C-alpha cells in the first residue's frame with residue numbers, strides 16, 4: 001500500500017495545489033493529513049475544501065483548536081493569534097463543521113497518526129530533539145508514529161536518531177519503532193521553502209520525503225493584501 005502524508009498546510013493554497021499535482025503522479029492508495037489545515041495563510045476555505053474532498057484521514061492541529069476556541073488563543077504567539085482571529089472571521093459554517101469533527105489522533109494501517117505528540121496530544125508539545133522523542137516511544141506500540149507541528153522534517157529511531165538521506169529516502173529497520181515528521185506543506189521551517197510531504201510504501205518498506213516548489217510570491221502578496229502580519233509572508237520566502 002502506498003500512503004501519502006501531508007501536514008501543516010496552513011491555508012497555503014498554492015503550496016497545496018502544487019503538492020497535489022505531485023501526489024496525483026504518485027497515484028497513492030490513501031492520503032493522510034496530520035492537522036493544521038488552517039492558520040497563518042490566506043486561503044483557509046479553499047484548503048479545507050480540498051482536504052475534505054481528497055484526504056482519507058484528517059486530524060485536528062492546534063490551529064483548528066485555536067479557531068474552535070478549544071485552545072486558548074493566549075497560548076499562541078502574536079502572529080499566530082492574529083491569523084487565527086482572521087481565520088475565525090472568514091471560515092464558512094460548512095468548513096467550521098468539518099474541522100469540529102476532526103480527531104487529534106488515529107491508528108491506521110498499524111501507524112499512529114498525531115499532530116503533536118503521542119503523550120497528551122491536546123497539550124500541543126513539540127518533538128524537536130531525540131531527547132523529546134525518547135519519552136514518546138513509551139506511549140505507543142505501533143512500529144511507526146507520524147507527527148507534524150514543528151514544520152521540520154526529521155526521523156527519530158527508537159535506538160538513536162536517524163535522518164533522511166539527500167534523496168529523502170529512508171528504509172526502516174524491522175523491529176525498531178520510529179517517529180517521523182515529513183515537515184510542512186504550507187510553511188516549511190527547515191530553511192528549504194519548498195512544500196514538503198511524505199510517501200510510505202508499506203510493502204517495500206520504503207519511506208520518502210518529497211519537496212515541491214510552488215509560487216511563493218503569489219501567496220506572499222495575498223497575505224499582505226488581507227492585512228495579515230508581514231512576517232507570515234516573509235518567512236515563506238526563507239523557509240523559516
Ligand code: ZN
Pocket residue numbers: 008010036061149150151
Ligand atoms: Zn502548524
